[in-house]
Amino acid sequence: MIEVKNLVKSFKDGPNVTTVLKGINFSAKQGEFVAIMGRSGAGKSTLLYQMSLLDEPTSGEIRINGREAYLMSEHEKMLFRLSEFGYVFQDYALLPELTAIENVALPLIMQGLSSDAAEEKAKVALERVGVGARLNNLPSQLSGGEQQRVSVSRAIAHRPSVLFADEPTANLDRESSDRVMNIFRELHKAGQTIIMVTHEDEYARIADRIVTLDDGKIVNTTKF
Amino acid sequence: MFSVVNIRVGFYLALRQIRRASRWTTSLIVFVMLLTFLNLVVVTGLLVGIVAGISNQFRIQQTGDVMITALDTKDYIENSPQILSFLKTLPQPQVISARYRTSGTVEANYYSRVDLNEKPNETGASIVGIDPIVENNFSNLSKYVKEGHYLSETDYDTVLLGPQFVDRYSFGEQPGLTPLKNIYSGTKIRLTINGNTREVIVKGILDVPANSPLAARIFMPISEVRQLMGKTDYAVNEIAVLLKPGTDGVAFRDLLNRSGIGEKAKVQTFEEGIPNGVAEVQDTFAMIGNAIGSIGLVVAAITIFIVIFINAITRRKFIGILKGIGISGEAIEISYVFQSLFYAAIGSALGMGILYGFLVPYVSANPISLPISEAIIVAPLDGTMIRVGLIILTTIIAGYLPSRMIVRKNTLDSILGRN
Numbered sequence: 001m002i003e004v005k006n007l008v009k010s011f012k013d014g015p016n017v018t019t020v021l022k023g024i025n026f027s028a029k030q031g032e033f034v035a036i037m038g039r040s041g042a043g044k045s046t047l048l049y050q051m052s053l054l055d056e057p058t059s060g061e062i063r064i065n066g067r068e069a070y071l072m073s074e075h076e077k078m079l080f081r082l083s084e085f086g087y088v089f090q091d092y093a094l095l096p097e098l099t100a101i102e103n104v105a106l107p108l109i110m111q112g113l114s115s116d117a118a119e120e121k122a123k124v125a126l127e128r129v130g131v132g133a134r135l136n137n138l139p140s141q142l143s144g145g146e147q148q149r150v151s152v153s154r155a156i157a158h159r160p161s162v163l164f165a166d167e168p169t170a171n172l173d174r175e176s177s178d179r180v181m182n183i184f185r186e187l188h189k190a191g192q193t194i195i196m197v198t199h200e201d202e203y204a205r206i207a208d209r210i211v212t213l214d215d216g217k218i219v220n221t222t223k224f
Numbered sequence: 225m226f227s228v229v230n231i232r233v234g235f236y237l238a239l240r241q242i243r244r245a246s247r248w249t250t251s252l253i254v255f256v257m258l259l260t261f262l263n264l265v266v267v268t269g270l271l272v273g274i275v276a277g278i279s280n281q282f283r284i285q286q287t288g289d290v291m292i293t294a295l296d297t298k299d300y301i302e303n304s305p306q307i308l309s310f311l312k313t314l315p316q317p318q319v320i321s322a323r324y325r326t327s328g329t330v331e332a333n334y335y336s337r338v339d340l341n342e343k344p345n346e347t348g349a350s351i352v353g354i355d356p357i358v359e360n361n362f363s364n365l366s367k368y369v370k371e372g373h374y375l376s377e378t379d380y381d382t383v384l385l386g387p388q389f390v391d392r393y394s395f396g397e398q399p400g401l402t403p404l405k406n407i408y409s410g411t412k413i414r415l416t417i418n419g420n421t422r423e424v425i426v427k428g429i430l431d432v433p434a435n436s437p438l439a440a441r442i443f444m445p446i447s448e449v450r451q452l453m454g455k456t457d458y459a460v461n462e463i464a465v466l467l468k469p470g471t472d473g474v475a476f477r478d479l480l481n482r483s484g485i486g487e488k489a490k491v492q493t494f495e496e497g498i499p500n501g502v503a504e505v506q507d508t509f510a511m512i513g514n515a516i517g518s519i520g521l522v523v524a525a526i527t528i529f530i531v532i533f534i535n536a537i538t539r540r541k542f543i544g545i546l547k548g549i550g551i552s553g554e555a556i557e558i559s560y561v562f563q564s565l566f567y568a569a570i571g572s573a574l575g576m577g578i579l580y581g582f583l584v585p586y587v588s589a590n591p592i593s594l595p596i597s598e599a600i601i602v603a604p605l606d607g608t609m610i611r612v613g614l615i616i617l618t619t620i621i622a623g624y625l626p627s628r629m630i631v632r633k634n635t636l637d638s639i640l641g642r643n
Binding site: 049 | 229232233236237240241243244245324541542545547548549550551552553555635636639
C-alpha cells in the first residue's frame, strides 16, 4: 500500500544542511497498524509527513497504492489527502470557529457531498467515537480528549485508505488516551490501515509492528 | 478556481467565520465600509450638488422648465401676445411669466453730489419688467426680500434691487456693475433706459447668493419698463414656463416647436437655457469629488487588506490544517473573498439606507446654504450603484490578495508554525 525507498529529507538553514531522514526504506500493507517510535529528533514525525504527502522529500521514492508521489501535482496531492488519507494531529488541529459536527463535515463537503449529507455522515462518525452528545459544541467548549476524538472522527468519516496519527495521545490524560487508543484498536480490527507516531510503548504495542528510528534511520522492527 | 465545490466550501467556511467572529471587529470593519461608501457617494454628490444648486436657482428663479426668448436676430419675441394666449390653453404649464428685459443705468446719491466734476455714483444694470403677482407665483420672489417690501401691481415708480447693487450686500464689483452707496428701502435712485430717465424709490432689497440670477437685477412692474423702453406693443423679451410636476420639459419644448413657436422664438429647456459653463463646472466638481472619493476607496482597500491579512496570518496554522486535510487553497481564498464581500455589501447597504432614507431627502428639503448656492446632494441611483460595484470589487481584491499570500505558503510550515 505504502512503500518508501531510500527516503532522504534534509533541511537547509543558510549554509548548514541538517539531514533528518537518511535513506529510509519502509512499507505498510493494507489493513496493517504500524507504530513508529524513537527518541525526540529521531525523525518520526518527519517520516510521517513525507509519507502522508504533507511535505516533499529531498530524495527517494514514495509509492502509494502503486502511484509515485513525485509524479503527482500539488492538486493531485490535495485530492489524495482529501480522499485517501486521514490525519490525527497531536494538538487536535480543529478549526476553532466550526462546531464538532462542522469540523468533521467540512472535508466531506469538499468531496462533493451536500451540507446536509455531510453533516449526517459526520454525526455517525462522531457517535462512533462517543462524542455524539457534543455535536454542536465549538472546540473551545470540549475537553482535550473530546477534541481528539472529534479529530479522529474527522480523519475517518470519509473512510480513508490510511489513517496517519502524529502522537495522538501526547496531550491527553490517561483516561482520554485509553479511549482514543481503543478507538484506534477498533478501527484496526475493522481493517483500517494506521500509521501512528508515538512515544508510548503501551500504545505502540497495540500495533501489528513497531518501527524504531534513531538518527534518521530505522534501527529496529518488532512484529507482534 | 471557481468550481462549485470550492465556492460551496468557501461559503460554508466564510459564513461560520463571520457568524462566530468578534461582533466588535465585524462592526468596526462594516463601519469603515460605511464611511467609505459615504465618502465616495456623498462627497461627490455634495460637490455636484453645489453646482446643481446653482443650476436649480436658474430654473426656479429665472428660466422655469422651458424658456422662450427672442431669436438671435430680434430684440423681442414676435407674436408674444398670441404665444402667451396659446400657452394658456395648454394643460402642462403651472405658471407662465412674461418679462421685459433690458439694460440701462442706475444712479444714486445725486442729491448729495455737490461737485459736478465728481464721478457720479452710477452703474449699468439689467432691468426686468415683471407682473409682480405672476412673478411671485413663478419664482417666489417676495421670499427673497430682505429689506423693505415686495412690489404690488399698483406700484408706481418703485423698484426691487438685487444685492449686487447695494454696497452693504454686494459680492464685490463685477464688470460694468459697481455697487451703489447709501441704498436703503425708501432711497430714491435714477433709472435710465433708452435715454429715458425716471426717479424711482427702492421698495425692497433682495437677499440671494452671488450666483443667483436675481443678484444683479432690478425689478419693476412690467408697464413701467415698457414705458421707459418706449415700446408701444406688447412684445416681451422672455417667457418663462414652469411646468406642472412630472411634466417632461423636453416633450413640452418639442410640442411648442411643432406648434410653430420655434419659428418665431427660441424655445429651450432649462438645461439648454442655463448659462454656458455651469455644466462644465458641474463636471469639474464631479471629477474632484471622484478624486476625493477614490482616495477613500484606496484607504478602505488598505484597511480591508490589513484586516484580512492579520486575520489570515493569525490563522495561518488553521489554513495549513485545512490544506493538510484536503481543502483546496482556492476554497480557502474564496472564503476570504466572501468575507470581504460581506463587509462591503453590508457597509454599502447601510450607506444606501442612510443616503436615500435620510441624507438626500433631508438635504433636498433643507438645502445647505453656501455663499455660492443652496447645495443639495446629487446621488442618482445608477451612479451610486456603479460606486457600490467599485467598492465591492476593490474590497474583493483587497480580501483576496492577502489570503492568497498566506494560502500559498508551504502547508506543513503553516501547520507547524515554521517560517
